[in-house]
Amino acid sequence: MTxxxxxxxxxxxxxxxxxxxxxxAFTKIVSGIIGKNRIAEAFKDPTKSFENQTAERLLEKIxxxxxxxxxxxxxxxxxxxxxxxxxxxxxxxxxxxxxEMGIPQDNLDSAASWATEQVTNVPRYR
Numbered sequence: 001m002t003x004x005x006x007x008x009x010x011x012x013x014x015x016x017x018x019x020x021x022x023x024x025a026f027t028k029i030v031s032g033i034i035g036k037n038r039i040a041e042a043f044k045d046p047t048k049s050f051e052n053q054t055a056e057r058l059l060e061k062i063x064x065x066x067x068x069x070x071x072x073x074x075x076x077x078x079x080x081x082x083x084x085x086x087x088x089x090x091x092x093x094x095x096x097x098x099x100e101m102g103i104p105q106d107n108l109d110s111a112a113s114w115a116t117e118q119v120t121n122v123p124r125y126r
Contacts, residue, residue, distance in 0.1 A: 003046045008055035013043055015062050019069055021079040028082035029065070033057050064089045068119065075120045088115035 003009040016026055023043060027036035034054055041048040050058065068088055069077050079085060092115070095108040 003043060003049075007046065007049060008059065009042050009046075009049055012055075012058060012062060015066065019062075019065055019079070020076060021065065025079035025082060029079070029085050030058060030061050031082075033061065061089075064093070068092065068116065071116050072120055077119045078121050081119055084115070084118040088112075088119050091115040 003013065005011070005014065016023070021029075023039065024036075027039050030039070034050075038050075042050050049055075065077075065079075065085070068085065071092075077085065091108070091112045095105055095112040098105040098108050
């Protein structure tokens, strides 16, 4: 069976396809949210869809992945570097939160830039 393209799972599959992120890499990136077997079930069987709260969390994570991809474009993100991707997303979120709260963030911005660069296979020279 195929999941409907308008379902949360169908939208996730399409967005991951556009990011060129495999289901396997995605399961590693979201491992703290849900297990790989559950993702595989939901992506293949429309009767095994995610609960709304889980779907929202996964869609939010994909949005963060899209923002990370935009930050390093045109260089593609190496999604198989799940630990580096997760670290980059976390540090970028922390820096954004600090900025919104008016907290000085010189070190956070540097850390966010460094972490963002770690998700590609292309070294960046300053």
